[in-house]
Amino acid sequence: MRTTRRIFLRNSAVAMVGAGTAPVWLQRALYASAAPRKKILVAIFQRGAADGLNIVVPHGEKAYYALRPTLAIPRPAVTGDRRADATIDLDGFFGLHPWLAPLEPLFQERHLAIVDAVGSPDPSRSHFDAQDYMESGTPGLKATVDGWMNRALPQEQAKASPLRALSLGPVLPRSLRGPRPAVALQSIGDFQIRNSQAAQAFQQLYLESNDPVLQAAGRETFEAVAMLQAVQKQPYHPAAGVEYPRGRFGDSLRQIAQLIKAGVGVEMAFADIGGWDHHVNEQGTRASEGQLATLLQEYGSALSAFWHDMGDGMEDIVLVTMSEFGRTAHENGNRGTDHGHANCMFVLGGAVRGGKVYGRWPGLEREQLYEGRDLALTTDFRDVLGELVADHLGNPDLGAVFPGYSPRSLGLVGV
Amino acid sequence: MRGRAAVVLVISLFVSALTGAAASKTRHARRDAHLFQEQIPAEQRIDQALNRLTFGPRPGEAEQVKSTGLKKWIDLQLHPDRMRENPVVAEKLKALDSLAMSSRDLVQNFPAPQMARQMVNGTLPFPADPNRRILIRKLAARPQGEQTQRPDLARLFTPQQLRELRTGTPEQRLAALQAFPPDQQEELIADLPPNVLQGLIPLAPPALRRKLELAAGPQQVVVRDLAEGKLLRAIYSNRQLEEVLVDFWYNHFNVFLDKGADRYLVTAYERDVIRPRVLGKFRDLLEATAKSPAMLFYLDNWQSVGVSAPQAGRGVAVRRGLNENYGRELLELHTLGVDGGYTQKDVTEVARCFTGWTIRQPQQGGEFFFNPRMHDRGAKKVLGVTIPAGGGMEDGEKVLDILARNPATAHFISRKLAMRFVADDPPPALVDRMAKTFLKTNGDLRAVMKTMTDSKEFWSVGAYRSKMKSPLEMVASAVRAVNGEVNSAIGLDNQVAQLGEPLYRKLEPTGYSNSGEEWINSAGLLARMNFALNLANNRVAGVKIDAAPTAQPGAPIAGISLGAPEFQRH
Incomplete structure (x- = not known):
């Protein structure tokens, strides 16, 4: 079997952590003694290029309405009743899509910050490449083998929890791949081998395997399985009144909340939500109907549920959202939008300086558009993520996380 | 032990020193x-051939290949029409x-x-x-919320x-149902709760099963x-490659x-578009x-209208225009590859060439047709080649000509095949050949394919058992x-999805990754x-195995060998 550099790195990192042979109860005791108030970063990826201009609506921008004769979200009502189909005003210029109403109070209470005209400077309009660049954290560089979240994990002195970095879903996302152990799980309940004798036999086979990649992956898996056993025994009840929306994304956030509350040492969590590639019929006959509306309903209510479920726990958590690129400023001929450039990001947390839309707004007049068609980019996504890694997670080594780039701070998180 | 740890540490330091350095890649x-x-x-060599060119060896298959002769066996796999198909496939x-x-x-037989x-x-x-008419009447009569009335089961059982x-x-449930004469079964089936139906489907004999599924x-x-x-073809076909x-x-x-x-x-797409051409041009x-309704619908080209086309701007409800989706994926994913040397301008020009390639009545299983009223008749320039004004359907065909003979396409397709059959990062010299x-x-x-199976790289240590x-x-x-x-194979299909690859359900046009990572x-x-455990212990619905062969010395629990690291590679 061929050994690549990635395998080599991952393997030696696992070897350095060492002590995998300790009995399970002792391991659990070791993990449990880890500092209880670790900072946590939750990253959400909206796959398929979400239409940022209809999510954070620039209702103060005249050109927006000219570019989108059938897709623009109507201006907020000037007085009186809020219209179900209108933009929810945030600051007199920007507003939220009507289905993001659950996020409005979080913005007004200054827990939610929005960064607009943000994204990857790479001009690619390929979903695959753009996602890859954003997840690797190195736009334009295909040779990068690991992901930004893996590199951003702070160095550990003691033995790290096997669940310190995790994603919900059947495959480990690019963002989390790399030398430091990271776990993918489909659901907490299924993360086990129900026959304990077989589990032991498998564990032995994987730990003694001379296949370095599968040996390392197997070790990470069985350490995480051991740790999750206790969590699996307790049914999970979210905080009173909190209801996650049905579907994969709500399930993912609920389980992230469950794991964080269980104190298993989560530092980085990742979840994604797909289906944003709306080339055709992005909207129904009204702004509150159609594909984007349905997706935003799920998206907004899941984020809101997570916030309320975590409660005071949000003091130590920052949740950040991203999508590979935005969509064309003008609508296309099929009541949809094509692949564009800059987008918006949400940053949510107790320590976030929210209630503000960050980033310079470049405008939507023809000469202001990127390549004459898309929202121009004024903030690099690495500025947002870099600040969260340095000032929230406390990992100052941004040169290693975003090689070749020096993120500038926007002042998103309080000191 | 200490010695090994020290070595690991030294190696790790060495590797960290190289992190980010381009030097390590060339090394x-x-x-x-x-x-x-x-x-x-x-x-x-026979093991390598069976692992890579088939869905894995069956017991005794290596001996069969040996008696046929490896060279001849590969040649047959490359000419499936010369091979007798396993009669079990047709039967299943x-x-x-x-x-x-x-x-x-x-659409008519299995309507929403x-x-x-x-x-x-x-x-x-x-x-x-x-x-089918009876069934459709029943289906249409169902309340729209899918909340069916609770049937009075006590009346029936x-x-x-x-x-x-x-x-x-599920076996007892099936027996309870089969105890009734066939005409009564029909009535019962229509009233069974959905979860009971789903549980019975993988177990029922074919005729009954179809009735359960339709209900x-x-x-x-x-x-x-x-x-x-x-899955059945993958498991039973002789034409494995x-x-x-x-x-x-x-x-x-x-x-x-x-x-x-x-x-x-998709059914006709895989059967009539893909299958007959996998070893063709x-x-x-x-x-x-490009002409398949499935692709035209999936990548929205059927709705793409040239900005200056006769039909553009007509109709109040839908103002139609150019849609770039197919044009882009055609270049990026189907032919040149993302680094194949095209620009955003090329994407738009290609999309213009394909305006008018559309579908007649897509919701009723309609077929491809070229609609000149949707076509942009202006001149276009694709990858430096001018396509003169006044063209029709041939504009798109010319684009396909340009793309199919472009060296970037040859390289992109060859590399992707080599990734599947040789190694995740295949040797460039092989890809070039x-x-x-x-x-x-x-x-x-x-x-x-023959250049590949004739290559020394295919039979190399670097390739052997390296793929996940x-x-x-x-x-x-x-x-x-x-x-x-x-x-x-319903139970197996669920398992494939659990492992991360729901069949026919990859949303993104990239398809599933060819790389083991x-x-x-x-x-x-x-x-x-x-x-592995479920299969070996006969807990995958619809599949029966004789458990004996999986229990091996050193792996006393049935199924362990199938879940072991070695079995995950091929």
């Missing part, structure tokens, strides 16, 4: 190059009648509830089969039968048959089945996909390895181990 490339020159021993597929139907017949209502009120045509239906094993929801039959067909290639090329020209009308278009395959064959033979895919099996490959190879008897993670590994 590794050089070492890999040496591994791709080193040949595997003769006795491993017979029950899956949707696989042989036209898209139009699929709103279509059934349209058939009943006369806006859509009824199917000919009287049994004895208390004992009712107990068995409610709390019994559970006719729409689901189409995707189920597709997935079952794929053809099956591997159908999967490969479907994935290359991926279509997401759950996108609207595609639910009824790339240009033919490309054009067949395959690309040369591609260009020399006008994209003859059989010739490209995809979930489909893992599941099919496990059933083959234990000679499983598959009555229904995609499949190496804790969720996937645990799912593999659990599947």
Whole structure:
């Protein structure tokens, strides 16, 4: 079997952590003694290029309405009743899509910050490449083998929890791949081998395997399985009144909340939500109907549920959202939008300086558009993520996380 | 122990020093190059061939290849039409009648509830089969919220039968149902709760099974048959390489089945567009996909209208215009590759060339047609080649010509094949030779495959057992390895999805990754181990195995060997 550099790195990192042979109860005791108030970063990826201009609506921008004769979200009502189909005003210029109403109070209470005209400077309009660049954290560089979240994990002195970095879903996302152990799980309940004798036999086979990649992956898996056993025994009840929306994304956030509350040492969590590639019929006959509306309903209510479920726990958590690129400023001929450039990001947390839309707004007049068609980019996504890694997670080594780039701070998180 | 730790530490420091340095990449490339020159021993060659060109060896298959002769066996795999197909395949597929139907017949026979209502009120045509008509009437009569009335089961069953239906094993439930004469079964089936129906489906004999499936929801039959067909062929077909290639090329020209009308278009797409051309000319395959309703619908080209086309601007409700989706993926994913040297301007120009390539009545299984009223008749320039004004459907065909003979396409396709069959990061020299064959033979895919199987790299230490099996490959190879008897492949289909590869349901046009890294993670590994145990202990619905062969010395628990690290590679 061929050994690549990635395998080599991952393997030696696992070897350095060492002590995998300790009995399970002792391991659990070791993990449990880890500092209880670790900072946590939750990253959400909206796959398929979400239409940022209809999510954070620039209702103060005249050109927006000219570019989108059938897709623009109507201006907020000037007085009186809020219209179900209108933009929810945030600051007199920007507003939220009507289905993001659950996020409005979080913005007004200054827990939610929005960064607009943000994204990857790479001009690619390929979903695959753009996602890859954003997840690797190195736009334009295909040779990068690991992901930004893996590199951003702070160095550990003691033995790290096997669940310190995790994603919900059947495959480990690019963002989390790399030398430091990271776990993918489909659901907490299924993360086990129900026959304990077989589990032991498998564990032995994987730990003694001379296949370095599968040996390392197997070790990470069985350490995480051991740790999750206790969590699996307790049914999970979210905080009173909190209801996650049905579907994969709500399930993912609920389980992230469950794991964080269980104190298993989560530092980085990742979840994604797909289906944003709306080339055709992005909207129904009204702004509150159609594909984007349905997706935003799920998206907004899941984020809101997570916030309320975590409660005071949000003091130590920052949740950040991203999508590979935005969509064309003008609508296309099929009541949809094509692949564009800059987008918006949400940053949510107790320590976030929210209630503000960050980033310079470049405008939507023809000469202001990127390549004459898309929202121009004024903030690099690495500025947002870099600040969260340095000032929230406390990992100052941004040169290693975003090689070749020096993120500038926007002042998103309080000191 | 201490010595080993010290070595590891030294190596780690050494590697950290190299992190980010481009030097390490070339260093590794050089070492890999040496591994791709080193040949595997003769006795491993049959194993390598069976692992890579099939869905995994069956017991005794290595001996069969040996007696045929490896060279001749490969030649037969490259010419599947010269091979006798396993009669079991036809026998097993017979029950899956949707696989042989036209898209139009699929819509009629397996309608969604709103279509059934349209058939009943006369806006859509009824199917000919009287049994299907009864079913459609029932379907149309169902309340729209899917909340069916609780049937009065006590009227239909004895208390004992009712107990068995409610709390019994699926086998007991099936027996309770089969205790009734066939005409009464029909009535019972229509009233059974959905969860009971779903549990019975994998166990029932074919005729009854179809009735259960239709009652559970006719729409689901189409995707189920597709997935079952794929798995049954992967497990039973003698034409193994053809099956591997159908999967490969479907994935290359991926279509997401759950996108609207595609639910009824994918069956014909895989059967009539992909399957007959996997060892033919790339240009033919490309054009067949470009003209397929499934692809036109999936990547929205059927709605793309030239800005200056006669039809543009007509109609109040929908203002139509250019849609770039297909144009972009055609260049990026189907032909040149993302680094193939095209620009955003090329994407737009290609999209203009394909305006008017559309579908007649897509929701009713309609077929491809060129609509000149949607076509942009202006001049275009694609990759430096001018396409003069005044053209029609031939504008798109010219684009396909330009793309199919472009060296970037030859390279991109060759590399992707080599990734599947040789190594995740295949040696560039091999890819170059395959690309040369591609260009020399006008994209003859059989010739490209032959260049690959004739290469020393295919038989090298660098290639041997280096690939991680995809979930489909893992599941099919496990059933083959234990000679499983598959009555229904529904249970296996669920397993493939659990392992991370829901069949026909990759939403993104990229298809599933060809690289092993995609499949190496804790969720996937645990799912593999659990599947291995379930299969070996006869807990996968619809599959029966004789447990003896899996219990081996050193692995006393049945199924351990199938979940072990070695079995995940091929």
